[in-house]
Amino acid sequence: MGLEQDLPEVLTTRLEDAVNWARKHSLFQYPFVTACCGMEYMATASARYDMARFGAEIPRFSPRQADLLWVVGTVNHKLAPYLKRIYEQIAEPKWVIAFGVCASTGGFYDNYATVQGIDKIIPVDVYIPGCPPRPEQVLDGLMKLQEKIEDEPWDKYAYEQKVRERENTGLEEEPIYKKMS
Amino acid sequence: MAQDILDQIDQDIHTEPMILQMGPSHPATHGTVRFTLTLDGETVLKCDTDVGYLHRGFEKESENSTWTQVFPYTDRLNYVSPLLNNFGYALAVEKLLQIQAPERCDYIRTIMGEVSRLSDHLTCVGAGALELGAMTAFLYAIEGRELLWDLVEEMTGARLTVSYGRIGGLKDDLTDDFAERWGHVRSRLFELHAEVDRLLTRNRIFMDRMQSTGVITPEAAVSYGYTGVCLRSTGVDYDVRKDKPYFMYDRVDFEVPVGSTGDNFDRYLCRMAEILQSIRIIDQCLEQIEPGPVNSDDPRVVLPEKEKVYNTIESMIAHFKLIFEGIQVPPGEIYSYTEAGNGELGYYIVSNGTGKPWKIHVRSPSFIMMGGIHKLFEGGLLADIIPTFDTINMIGGECDR
Amino acid sequence: MSEKLIEIVAEKFPDAVLDSHSRLGNDTVLLDRDALADVVGFLRDDETTKMNLLRDLTAVDYLHRAPRFEVVYVLYSLEFKHQLLVRVPLEEDDVNLPSISHLYGCAAWLEREVYDMYGMIFDDHPDLRRVLMYEEFDGYPLRKDYHIQHSQPRTELLARERDSVEEFNTYVKHEPAAGSRDQ
Numbered sequence: 001m002g003l004e005q006d007l008p009e010v011l012t013t014r015l016e017d018a019v020n021w022a023r024k025h026s027l028f029q030y031p032f033v034t035a036c037c038g039m040e041y042m043a044t045a046s047a048r049y050d051m052a053r054f055g056a057e058i059p060r061f062s063p064r065q066a067d068l069l070w071v072v073g074t075v076n077h078k079l080a081p082y083l084k085r086i087y088e089q090i091a092e093p094k095w096v097i098a099f100g101v102c103a104s105t106g107g108f109y110d111n112y113a114t115v116q117g118i119d120k121i122i123p124v125d126v127y128i129p130g131c132p133p134r135p136e137q138v139l140d141g142l143m144k145l146q147e148k149i150e151d152e153p154w155d156k157y158a159y160e161q162k163v164r165e166r167e168n169t170g171l172e173e174e175p176i177y178k179k180m181s
Numbered sequence: 182m183a184q185d186i187l188d189q190i191d192q193d194i195h196t197e198p199m200i201l202q203m204g205p206s207h208p209a210t211h212g213t214v215r216f217t218l219t220l221d222g223e224t225v226l227k228c229d230t231d232v233g234y235l236h237r238g239f240e241k242e243s244e245n246s247t248w249t250q251v252f253p254y255t256d257r258l259n260y261v262s263p264l265l266n267n268f269g270y271a272l273a274v275e276k277l278l279q280i281q282a283p284e285r286c287d288y289i290r291t292i293m294g295e296v297s298r299l300s301d302h303l304t305c306v307g308a309g310a311l312e313l314g315a316m317t318a319f320l321y322a323i324e325g326r327e328l329l330w331d332l333v334e335e336m337t338g339a340r341l342t343v344s345y346g347r348i349g350g351l352k353d354d355l356t357d358d359f360a361e362r363w364g365h366v367r368s369r370l371f372e373l374h375a376e377v378d379r380l381l382t383r384n385r386i387f388m389d390r391m392q393s394t395g396v397i398t399p400e401a402a403v404s405y406g407y408t409g410v411c412l413r414s415t416g417v418d419y420d421v422r423k424d425k426p427y428f429m430y431d432r433v434d435f436e437v438p439v440g441s442t443g444d445n446f447d448r449y450l451c452r453m454a455e456i457l458q459s460i461r462i463i464d465q466c467l468e469q470i471e472p473g474p475v476n477s478d479d480p481r482v483v484l485p486e487k488e489k490v491y492n493t494i495e496s497m498i499a500h501f502k503l504i505f506e507g508i509q510v511p512p513g514e515i516y517s518y519t520e521a522g523n524g525e526l527g528y529y530i531v532s533n534g535t536g537k538p539w540k541i542h543v544r545s546p547s548f549i550m551m552g553g554i555h556k557l558f559e560g561g562l563l564a565d566i567i568p569t570f571d572t573i574n575m576i577g578g579e580c581d582r
Numbered sequence: 583m584s585e586k587l588i589e590i591v592a593e594k595f596p597d598a599v600l601d602s603h604s605r606l607g608n609d610t611v612l613l614d615r616d617a618l619a620d621v622v623g624f625l626r627d628d629e630t631t632k633m634n635l636l637r638d639l640t641a642v643d644y645l646h647r648a649p650r651f652e653v654v655y656v657l658y659s660l661e662f663k664h665q666l667l668v669r670v671p672l673e674e675d676d677v678n679l680p681s682i683s684h685l686y687g688c689a690a691w692l693e694r695e696v697y698d699m700y701g702m703i704f705d706d707h708p709d710l711r712r713v714l715m716y717e718e719f720d721g722y723p724l725r726k727d728y729h730i731q732h733s734q735p736r737t738e739l740l741a742r743e744r745d746s747v748e749e750f751n752t753y754v755k756h757e758p759a760a761g762s763r764d765q
Contacts, residue, residue, distance in 0.1 A: 032206055032693045034213050034235055035578055036260035037339055039304070043330075046323040061208035078716045079213060079234045081737045082205050088754060092747065108253070111238040112723055113715075118740040123746050132341050191699055204686065233714035240699075241723060241730050274604065403660065406688030473707050515606055516638065516656050529654065531642050544638040544656075552691025581714055 016153065023067075023093065023162040024149040025055040030066035032086065035073030037100035049135035054142055063089040068145075069122075074102035074123055076113045080121055087122045095125045095145060107131060198226055201563075205234045209567045210310045212577030214551070216558075216566070223562045228555040232580055239582040243541045247507030248274055248348060251348035251541065256342040258543060259579040262301035262522040264293045264333070267346035270541075272427060273528040274348045277510050280482060284429075285473040286350050291429045292466045293336065293345065295459040299370070300329045301522030301574075302452045302459075309449065309571035310381060313390055318380045325373040326368045335362065348508055350476030350481045360467050367460060374456055382450070391446040395557045395569030398443065400545070405553030409524025409546055411450045411573060415443035421520040433465040448572040482508050507536025516544075522572050523547055547573075547580035587666045590631060595621055600671070610667040618670055619680045625657055625666065626685055633657040634664065636682075637691035641700040645726040650674040655682075672702070681707040698711060699724040 017120075031041055045051045045059075058067045063086050075083055087096070098118055101107040104127040106116030118124060125148060128141035203216040213234035219227040239258065243251045255270045256263040268290045275282060282290075307322025330340040335342040335356055345352050356362075381387050397407070399415040412419055420437045422430040438454035440447030476483045484503055489496035512534040517528040524546030531540040550573050557569050588602045588609055598617030603610050613621055625633045638656040650670040658665045670679055680681035681704035693704045694713040701722040704710060712719065716736060722730055740755075 033211070035237075036257050036342060038211070039260060042304075042308075042323060043327065043340075046327075047320050048324070048327050059208070072236055074235060076234065076236055077736050078236065079205055079734060080735070080739075084737055084754075086206060087750075094747070109237045109242065111241055111730045112728070113236050113238040114733075115735070115739065121737065121751050134340070233712075233716070234613060236714045238723070238730070245730060279606075401687065404687040406636055406686070406692075417660065424663060513606055514642075516665075518637070525637070527638055527656070528636055529640055529656070540642050542638070542640040548695075549688050549691065552688050556687075573623075 007044055017150075018096065020150050020152055024146040027054075027056040027068040027095075028060045028066045029056050030061065030063055030086070030090065031059050031070045031072055032069075032083065033072045034075065034079070035100075035102065035119050037073045037102070037132040040130075040135060040138065041070065041072050041099065045139045046136040046156045049139060051139070051142070054139070054146070056142065063087075064091065066090055067094050069094065069096045070099050071096065071103045071118050071124075072099040074100075074109060075115050075118050075121075077115060078113075084119065084121050085116065086172075093147070096122055097141060097143075097145060098124045098127045101129050102131075103127075104129055193359070196221075203566070210570055211308055212575055212580070214570075214575065214577070214580075218558075218563070218566075220563060223564070225558050225561055225563060225566070230551055230554060232551055234581065235577040236581040237578075239543065240541055243538055245537065247504075247536050248510060248538060249507065251347060251538065252344045253342065256344055257578050258545065258582065259521055259523065259526070259547075259576045260299035260300070260341065261304045261576060263341065263343055264297035264345055265519065265521045266526065267344065268294055268428070268519070269519040269521065269526050270528055271346040271348050272519060273515060273530050274508075274510060276517050277513055277515050277530060277532055278348070278479075278482060280349060280434045280477055280479050282350055282477050283474050285354075285470060286477075287384055287428045288466050288470040289351060289355055289475065290346070291433070292355075292463050292470075293333070294428070295331055295462050295466075296332060298458055298522050299459045300326050300333075302456050302571075303329075305571070305574045306377065306381075306449065306521075309568065310377075310387075311578075312567050313387060313569050315381060315384075315387065318377045319381075321373050321376050325370050328369055328462075332359075332362060332366055335359075347476070347480075347483070349479060353377045354475045355470075363463065363467065367464070370456075370460060374453070378453060382453070383434070388446065390565075391449060391568050391572075392444055393442075394445050394561060394565040395572065396442065396444045397553075397557055401553075401556060402443065405556065406549040407524065407546075407553065408549075409520065409522075410448055410455070411524065411550060412438065414440035414447035415449050416441050421518055421525055425518075427519060429466060429469075432469065433462050435462050445568045445572045452572075509534065509536055510538075518544070521546065523576065523579065526579075531579050543579075543582055545579040545582060547577075551575055551580055587631065587664055590628075591621060591625070591666075594624060607664070608667055610669060612669050612671060615670050615672065615679045618668070619682055619685070622655065622657070622668065622682050623685055631659060631664075633659045633662050633664075635660055636686040636688055636692070637665070639689060639696060641696045641702055641724075642725045643700060643724065648673065651677065651700065651702070653679060653696065677701055678703045678705055680705050683707055698722070701725065 033041060035053060069087060069090060098104045103118050106114050126141050126145045128138055130137050193489040197436060199221055201218045203218060205213040205215045215231035217229040218225050239254050243254055252267055255266045258266045282485055303322045303326045307319040310318035333343060334340050348389045397415055398419050402412050402415045416439060418439050435458045438451045440451050480499060485499055486494040488501045510532040512532055514531040516527055516529045518525050526546060527544030529542040530538060533539040558566055588611055591611055595617055598621055599611055600614060601612040603733045625631050633653045635658040637658050641651055641653045643651055651672040655668040658759045681693055683693060690708060693707055695701050697710055698712040698714050699722060719734055
């Protein structure tokens with residue numbers, strides 16, 4: 001991300017659009033499937049409501065190879081540390097879809113065992129409610145995520161720039177990139 | 182000669198078993214289970230199973246809900262065949278209440294239960310094939326399941342988690358065109374069954390991976406509490422529908438497929454045969470069914486009709502009390518069991534006379550099979566875990582409740 | 583039909599049987615705790631009963647009653663098709679009872695679940711630890727005095743939602759996930 005900061009802005013936005021276009025049409029998904037929503041996930045990925053036509057083709061079951069984390073189904077306290085670790089292992093840029101009400105807000109399991117929404121653990125981009133959501137709803141959520149990626153500015157990941165702009169907080173250590181002057 | 186050289190080499194090389202975690206998030210395990218495997222090369226020496234990653238507190242939640250409010254929770258137990266769980270629970274509470282649902286209701290429960298069982302077996306076979314690499318069979322099985330879910334959606338309003346059963350009856354009657362739609366679905370299901378059969382049953386790779394892997398003897402299976410397809414594949418002929426018939430299973434004519442060797446291939450064949458038998462049961466039920474009421478007429482249990490609720494005060498009070506306080510079930514306890522998709526699903530219910538259950542325990546076949554699954558893995562190869570785990574058909578919601 | 587099961591047990595173990603009934607068609611026997619392993623072993627092996635399938639093993643918490651707990655065993659015979667429920671009453675402060683894991687293969691796992699959810703200690707159990715909850719969980723969830731929403735999180739949870747990737751990255755610097763390289 002070093003050279004692009006020196007380009008004139010009109011070229012950067014074109015480049016952003018092009019790269020975002022490529023990213024949104026080639027999402028490598030990691031389905032973290034736990035519960036009943038997994039059945040609707042399977043149905044969405046199958047022949048009738050095909051998810052492959054959106055570019056989200058095969059599931060990559062390694063976090064190192066994926067960029068879209070689908071959290072499908074209820075996450076309970078026993079599983080929460082593993083979810084966090086998997087999210088950490090995915091390289092950026094990464095997005096998270098909370099599939100189903102149990103992943104969004106805990107669903108109707110409001111008890112000692114379940115986490116009331118995975119956004120208490122990891123940041124979520126799109127919430128798809130439903131118990132379980134119909135496949136059409138899932139595709140709608142996926143399209144919303146694609147719209148979100150399309151509008152994403154690149155300096156979302158330019159940490160040093162954001163840190164410089166932030167007033168009170170700041171990273172104690174050196175930033176990773178040092179601009180060549 | 183070669184073995185002597187190998188033994189000599191083995192003496193000099195210091196090896197020790199490797200401990201491998203097949204973690205909660207794994208592509209080949211449907212459902213979150215963790216196995217801690219001790220491996221010697223590729224052979225599994227010891228396996229420690231760790232379940233509970235989908236424990237959602239079903240039993241505790243049901244203690245805080247009225248009897249009818251438990252139905253959505255029972256849907257999510259074995260979520261591939263939710264109707265069977267619903268009806269098992271309704272049967273258990275009806276036994277405690279000592280009421281009998283009308284005949285038409287029992288016929289419809291049999292029909293919809295078998296539709297659910299079809300969807301369970303199709304999912305199991307399809308997902309099993311997917312794990313072994315046969316993605317085409319998976320897509321055909323899911324197409325069959327989608328057709329069945331269209332039927333279920335027409336009847337109940339939802340595809341997967343339906344909450345269709347009620348204590349003393351059902352939510353709704355059969356739709357008028359059910360028999361006609363079933364005719365279309367049925368012919369397509371036969372075609373899909375034949376396709377999947379053609380793709381898998383005589384397939385060399387499939388047979389090599391599934392035969393002689395995950396073998397269990399009949400005595401061990403009974404001791405470990407196995408029921409359902411996993412027990413019948415070993416040769417023990419135990420099916421609750423034939424043993425202690427409930428609903429309309431004693432009025433229809435069907436066979437129960439029984440295997441012989443107890444390996445994965447037998448379980449797969451039993452499931453494929455059960456698909457055909459389920460279709461047969463539904464056909465016979467649709468021939469025998471007569472028009473009539475669907476809900477029991479006991480006013481302590483069933484909600485009154487809507488016109489009466491809005492026009493007479495007694496029905497309104499009855500409706501109010503049934504919804505807010507719940508059905509007043511007399512005190513007692515019962516263990517009631519039906520044949521769910523995976524085996525014998527039992528409900529042990531304790532009532533203390535109020536509108537909320539005091540305790541509901543689910544005897545889930547998946548949980549008990551996970552207790553004995555280390556016996557199937559140990560001694561086999563690491564790659565045999567995948568087909569074994571598939572054909573056991575552990576459903577996370579049922580296992581961990 | 584299987585009234586005679588209760589009679590067989592009462593005849594062979596007259597001191598162990600505290601009570602029996604057949605309400606709603608379920609033959610039930612209340613046993614004294616110490617005779618449990620003998621009675622169940624007899625029921626499994628005897629030629630006239632042959633109860634070879636342990637269908638279910640659970641516990642009930644009757645909160646305001648003494649004895650507070652009852653552990654329930656559901657036994658079934660595949661050959662003779664009869665079922666018996668065996669119940670063992672236990673006091674609140676004395677929750678030890680013998681294990682039957684040497685008689686049935688599935689009993690070990692089911693007893694672990696009863697220990698996990700209710701806190702019954704099974705003597706001579708090969709591996710008594712929690713099965714559905716995690717090890718650091720404190721308390722027994724299905725007891726009636728355990729509040730349903732009393733959760734014990736294993737990892738830090740915010741009261742609001744996490745906003746962004748940067749916030750997550752800053753957060754994990756203070757609390758890396760178990761086993762990650764930053765620890």
